[in-house]
Amino acid sequence: MKCHRARLRNGKLVLILGLMASALILPATAMAGIEGGCTGSVVIDGKTYGPNNDTIDNPIVVPIEKDGVVALWEGEVPFDNRNHEGRLGMVIGPWTISVAEWGDANEANVTANSGSYSIDEFKSLFPVSESLIPRGVYELSGEHTADGGRCTGTVMVKLEGGGIIPIVAVVGAGVTFLTMLSAGFRRQS
Amino acid sequence: MKGHPVLGFISGLLFGLFLALALQQFGIMPLNTLSVIGFPIIGIILGLGMAAWAPFGNR
Numbered sequence: 001m002k003c004h005r006a007r008l009r010n011g012k013l014v015l016i017l018g019l020m021a022s023a024l025i026l027p028a029t030a031m032a033g034i035e036g037g038c039t040g041s042v043v044i045d046g047k048t049y050g051p052n053n054d055t056i057d058n059p060i061v062v063p064i065e066k067d068g069v070v071a072l073w074e075g076e077v078p079f080d081n082r083n084h085e086g087r088l089g090m091v092i093g094p095w096t097i098s099v100a101e102w103g104d105a106n107e108a109n110v111t112a113n114s115g116s117y118s119i120d121e122f123k124s125l126f127p128v129s130e131s132l133i134p135r136g137v138y139e140l141s142g143e144h145t146a147d148g149g150r151c152t153g154t155v156m157v158k159l160e161g162g163g164i165i166p167i168v169a170v171v172g173a174g175v176t177f178l179t180m181l182s183a184g185f186r187r188q189s
Numbered sequence: 190m191k192g193h194p195v196l197g198f199i200s201g202l203l204f205g206l207f208l209a210l211a212l213q214q215f216g217i218m219p220l221n222t223l224s225v226i227g228f229p230i231i232g233i234i235l236g237l238g239m240a241a242w243a244p245f246g247n248r
């Protein structure tokens with residue numbers, strides 16, 4: 001009887017975890033690019049990127065190991081841009097780390113702007129030294145809201161470079177996979 | 190369970206996290222909700238499933 005109850009309990013646990021996994025997988029098909037009619041581009045290390053850089057195969061490449069690199073950006077909105085505000089963040093799981101924020105009354109209703117963003121400033125967002133910043137691809141999401149409308153967008157960013165973290169990740173995945181298999185050894189009764 | 194559920198749970202969780210990190214590092218998948226939360230949950234399911242199935246002999 002006890003054994004039957006334990007099986008039922010284990011079955012429920014697996015079912016609940018399975019439902020949670022399904023619920024997380026479904027929103028993963030979220031749309032990328034920029035919605036709302038806004039346009040923009042950025043020049044990094046001589047290459048121009050835009051809203052089309054929204055896939056893993058075609059990311060915005062950030063040469064994080066070079067010092068003094070500056071991203072030159074420009075953007076335009078197609079609506080009344082008074083009382084605007086916006087933010088740009090790096091997506092890490094369900095969380096977003098703020099990369100930049102802006103906003104003011106903009107009484108002159110300026111709808112286009114340009115500027116520069118230091119990659120060194122971006123590197124300082126990480127609470128670790130430059131060599132320990134995890135390379136690889138990240139999702140960058142942003143939004144801009146004003147009196148006349150709202151734009152949202154997502155692009156992919158690749159932090160270029162090597163480092164020890166890829167090796168640690170592969171070895172860790174291999175070791176924990178083998179350990180997971182060893183959970184399948186029968187206990188001695 | 191006939192196997193080792195605690196070992197399966199912990200190793201499955203860590204396997205999911207390392208897998209998410211490895212895929213991100215090699216530019217295959219970003220660290221989105223699916224990889225950071227979904228993979229560890231799938232790992233836990235696999236680990237517990239392994240412990241429940243226990244296809245290997247006594248250790």
